[in-house]
Amino acid sequence: MSDVVRIKKVVEEAYDTKTFFFDWNAEARPGQFIMVWIPGVDEIPMSISSITDSTKSITVKAIGDATRAIHELKEGDRISIRGPFGNGFDLDSGKMLIIGGGVGTAAIMPAVAATGADTIIAARSDRDVILEEKARKFASNVWIATDDGSKGFHGNAVQLMREKVAENDYDCILACGPEVMLYFTYKACEELDLDCQLSLERYMKCGAGVCGCCVMDDSRVCRDGPVFNRSQISMLTEFGNSKRDECGRIVKFR
Ligand SMILES: Cc1cc2nc3c(=O)[nH]c(=O)nc-3n(C[C@H](O)[C@H](O)[C@H](O)COP(=O)(O)OP(=O)(O)OC[C@H]3O[C@@H](n4cnc5c(N)ncnc54)[C@H](O)[C@@H]3O)c2cc1C
Ligand code: FES
Numbered sequence: 001m002s003d004v005v006r007i008k009k010v011v012e013e014a015y016d017t018k019t020f021f022f023d024w025n026a027e028a029r030p031g032q033f034i035m036v037w038i039p040g041v042d043e044i045p046m047s048i049s050s051i052t053d054s055t056k057s058i059t060v061k062a063i064g065d066a067t068r069a070i071h072e073l074k075e076g077d078r079i080s081i082r083g084p085f086g087n088g089f090d091l092d093s094g095k096m097l098i099i100g101g102g103v104g105t106a107a108i109m110p111a112v113a114a115t116g117a118d119t120i121i122a123a124r125s126d127r128d129v130i131l132e133e134k135a136r137k138f139a140s141n142v143w144i145a146t147d148d149g150s151k152g153f154h155g156n157a158v159q160l161m162r163e164k165v166a167e168n169d170y171d172c173i174l175a176c177g178p179e180v181m182l183y184f185t186y187k188a189c190e191e192l193d194l195d196c197q198l199s200l201e202r203y204m205k206c207g208a209g210v211c212g213c214c215v216m217d218d219s220r221v222c223r224d225g226p227v228f229n230r231s232q233i234s235m236l237t238e239f240g241n242s243k244r245d246e247c248g249r250i251v252k253f254r
Contacts, residue, residue: 030110034083094171101177122157
């Protein structure tokens with residue numbers, strides 16, 4: 001069943017990314033997502049980027065037809081949503097370091113808000129950094145990493161993570177971002193013997209565990225994930241290697 005909600009505020013986060021706030025009474029946990037229907041275009045998954053009582057938001061990077069159509073929406077417009085879906089992060093995981101890469105930063109924000117845990121926001125360059133101000137409201141340590149060094153640490157999220165892990169005694173890494181970032185985060189956690197919870201992306205249609213189009217090995221990313229811990233990830237042979245397209249065909253990452 002879907003709900004129709006009215007957009008009450010639109011915030012421009014970067015040249016290609018906007019946050020849409022709406023009132024929605026559903027109970028949602030950090031790390032969960034919704035399916036957003038854009039009539040005549042598509043229905044696509046979006047992480048819930050803030051959870052404040054009845055007010056929720058999604059933070060959308062415009063990359064194709066559906067996300068560009070969402071970017072056209074204004075205050076007062078309505079959207080149709082289903083969810084919330086997925087398991088979400090387990091926030092009872094000791095001392096955490098939370099990492100967001102690119103628009104994946106949207107998915108980690110409710111966990112940052114709920115815990116105030118140390119946070120890394122990574123992006124290609126200064127102009128791609130999103131949600132920094134919001135993260136600073138909740139977390140006393142927010143570190144920025146940019147690939148080109150235009151802001152903060154010059155390097156990628158995993159390089160900065162290794163520095164911070166050496167300086168602090170973390171129990172668990174929570175992360176969402178491009179799969180290549182998550183893959184090397186996982187490899188670093190294996191090497192350092194650190195627990196991790198990684199939020200993965202796969203092509204989704206139903207969002208509710210029925211259609212099977214988001215499967216990775218034996219897991220449905222929409223229902224069994226999108227957050228997987230280190231031992232679960234160790235069983236996912238497709239992680240970092242391949243994904244399925246909208247027709248179910250396997251597409252290799254490399
Ligand atoms: C659990 C989850 C949470 C996500 N959260 C966010 C978020 O918070 N903010 C954000 O900007 N993006 C998020 N995404 C990605 C977002 O769903 C895609 O960028 C979007 O679907 C692209 O649609 P499009 O028509 O604009 O682009 P297209 O040109 O159609 O597609 C561009 C890329 O997006 C992927 N994509 C397209 N449709 C889907 C789909 N139905 N399911 C999964 N991937 C798809 C394609 O495989 C392709 O790689 C999330 C994806 C998942 C699976
Ligand atoms: S999207 Fe249908 S089972 Fe996951």
